[in-house]
Amino acid sequence: MGKPDKTTSLPAWSATRVVGRPVPRIDARQKVRGDAVYTADVQLPNMAHARFLRSERTHAKIVSIDTAAASAVPGVLAIVKPDEWKDVLLKDNLGRGIPILADEPKYAGEEIVAVCAETEDAAREAAAKIRVVYDDLPHVIDPEEAHQAGQFVGGGWRKTRLGEPAVYQRGDARRALTSGGRSVRIFERTYRTAPMTHCSIEPHAAVASFENGRWTVWESTQGVFAVRESLAEMLGASINDIRVIGTYPGGGFGGKVSAGKYTFGAAYFSKKFARPVRFVQDRNEEFVSPYGRPASVQTLKVGVNTAGKLVAIEQKGIHAIGPYEFGAEWGHAEDLLTEIYECPNVHAESIAALTNVPPPCAMRAPGYAQGAFALEQMMDEIAAALGMDPVEFRLKNIPDRDPDSKRPFASPKGRHGLRECLAAGAKNFNWEKRKRDRKTHEDGSKTGIGVAATIWGGGGGPPAAALLRVHADATADLFTGAADIGTGIRTALAQIAAEELGIAVERIRVTNADTDLTSYTLPSYGSLTLASSGPAVRQAAHDCRTQIISLAAQALQTTEDQIALVDGYAVRAATEEQPEWITPIAKLISQSPAREIVGNGERGPNPKLALKAYGVQFVAVTVDPESGEVRVDELVAVNDSGRVINRMAFDSQLIGGATMGLGMAFLEERSYDPASGKLLNANLADYKLPTIFDQPREFKLDRVEVPYDANSIGAKGLGEPPVIPTAPAVANAVFDAVGARIERLPISRKRLIDSLMKEQAKK
């Protein structure tokens, strides 16, 4: 273990010139002009094409697979049935495997046969000509039904036996809820969130080529090293037999953290036929392969005392995690409630229900987004019942150390990111004034406002490393393993290097996410990339800086502490005795013995503190109770992600996150036909992603930069936090407008009208 990152002897930046600026992405031009080559775009000479045949049935035994007609399609190279690959397993984070091809498919769309052909059309036609005889078996889609039947394991990171939930516990929630007497008020409600699909603009895709005993794999991925490890295991190959390149993934959102079945398929066929193979899923397949946010059913029971302090939280979350235990780690939603507010007694059960739907994976803020929909509405409900302002109620319950680990926060005494976000958000939104002017318009529509908060880890950490080479003309090459999944991390890292080197961002070329050229780094997930790779880059750049300064001190005949690196020059400031003296960095390097300066950086471990990022969203809505239409008039987002490295990218994360949150709030839901278990909306017309017109009329974005010194760049994660509070903030605003609690996502026209009817029937 290395030294804590804090002690890499790099003090926090005081004034910055590049860091903190809104810098356009270094690859914006390539992306906009279509010059950036994504995996699905890779075309190699003599390339063959592969695809899967997927199960037509939700759960069935395969009786026979007839490939005669398919084999006769011109151009078909291979048709692989389940037994040929039966020893190959795709594994989840806890090592639980599923077969690449199933001989007893357990969800509609599960991969059963793989086809490789000369052309994509031939592969498609051959797949369509394979005749499969199925023997249907019973299926379960509803996670509650599976739970009742005892078909579940523990969700989250604790493995359990069949029929046993994973339990998180501190204090004694049951006792606190039963023995509090009249001084404890109890609130209970069940919330449901919908199963969702990432819908990255680029589908899951791999292109593999096998030459000289070695694979080169282009993969649309969040983590080239994770793909390499997993693929090596599936192929039974050594790690250095494989090179994975993932410079431009077209989105990931948690769905592309490791190799897929298609990756194995591409690699397998490329070796078998000694030619490149392209394996790209189509849009329909994106909805039925093992990815997505699982459906959840969460029952919350919360006790609060007369002073407005949370006393106990009991939560039971049932999550639809597919037919295998594979992916059960994503069947949980308790994290947020264990750590956001002070609460001495917590009991949370995570139940990963075995259902005949595709297994889930991480999806932007896994667990937290579902958990917030329940907890943050509950907070609103309690505040109203206590006659308290929901902002004030949250402020009252802010902890002074991490309620789970009991560690102190990595922030100066007396400061707390959530408190500052709430204060800034309330101000930017004009909360106090708006609380008083709710309206019913002439057409019967009503206005409402709502707020919700979030917490997220995002402290980052090792492993992450960087290498920087500064050349004799003062341009530089930065090598980093980090994938840029659309967040702009390549730009942020270039900014950090530029800051240290005193050269312009444009002079730094970033080579990233290539297992041959860059060193080991975790995938870009968990909002950890900047906080992991940023300090490594800073250290590498600082290493170069020290060497340049030393050259300058020699050349300028002064001590190193007199030298600054600014705009491509080494500068010794003027003093009373001497005038300013300046020399180009390029000159220093070109005259140096090595003709280039090389720096290395490695991320050290974090200090033993609670590393948390925060955020809030305030929204104003107009609801038409007859048509069920909801318009989001304004959305105020404020986040604490420590030091903002690139203000433009910061704003983009907030806009993108909140927009995705609005999709979750209003639109997105995989709809399964109950009788057949088939997905009814496996396309982008029927599975509705938000459009520009579904965004708020106005976004107001802001940051609070609570000083954070757990790493040398002072930054923490921002990728996931902005998606978390949106749905509950909207639900709270809808409640404020029309008085109906939204217990189920998405808040479609139907759900809203149905909720209002239910409310009316109660009265």
Added chain:
Amino acid sequence: MSYPFLLEKVRTLQDASRRIADSPGKAAVIGGGLEILDEVDSPTAGSTRPDILIPIGQIPDTSYIHSRGDQLRLGAALTIAEIAESDAVRRLAWPLSEAAAAVGSPQIRAQGTLAGNLLQRPRCWYLRGGFSCHRSDGSDCPAVTGDHRYHAIFDGGPCWSVYHSDLGLALHALNAQLIILNPDGKEREMPVRDLYPDPKKDPLKFHTLQPGEINREIRLAGLSNRYTGTFLKITERGAFDFALASVAVVYNNFHGRFKNIQLFLGGVAPRAYTPEAVVKTLSHQKLDRSLLAAAASHAADVAAPLPENGYKMSIVKNLVRRALEVTYDKLSWKPD
């Protein structure tokens, strides 16, 4: 990427018509291809996959907008965008113009054609999802016991799919006529209202064109300034979406009274649907804004929803009220 098919160019609509009649089930015209390429890729149960496609847009004189007097003639291969942008359409048939602007997204409007929009298959996720159903092979409608949140609340059963052409709905209210060319080179005229067979009687057919018949033109009488009308739809999302319910309405001010009310609902019945109670309540009444809400409240009187789509009744009432109020406020003369 899709199955191979042949794109065949012909010189005249007549040639196209004959080619299709000569190769039954094998050839079809293609407008924008939004619909037919979908079908070629993932055929619905029971459909035949054409493998010769004849692009109608490449045949001369198929995309035009002619207005003479109050007559409007629209070439069937016009794109939806061309209709949305046309001044003549806006002036003479603004509900059609509004409907065109409400279709999908700019991309869909730029690609989809007028005839193609009218001839889209019902957008039922069972029918399109390859399930066997009443319209594919005469079996029971799976939506009844399935997920029918988007299905019909009027006239449902045995098919519960809904009518979804925005242009078509406006053309119902405008009482437009289709000019149809048949393989013998003859033409016939048919009201758009007769284009769709009753699925109760003829479940396996989606339109009443005979094999080889081509829709050449749409004709309609423009609205004079005594008329008012509109098209509105309520969707789940802000754009790029089909109607949960839509409405097209046209009526005139006849000596201070509501007259000739053409009111059609989309998204709520297997075909465009007229809520008669609303029409009856208003017809021949003196123009009076205060009557509108009460009339609209009858819009769902005879609805017979399935267990999970009753919410559409609320939407329909709201939509009809809005449409009546918008149109009323646009009348060039009104008493109040």
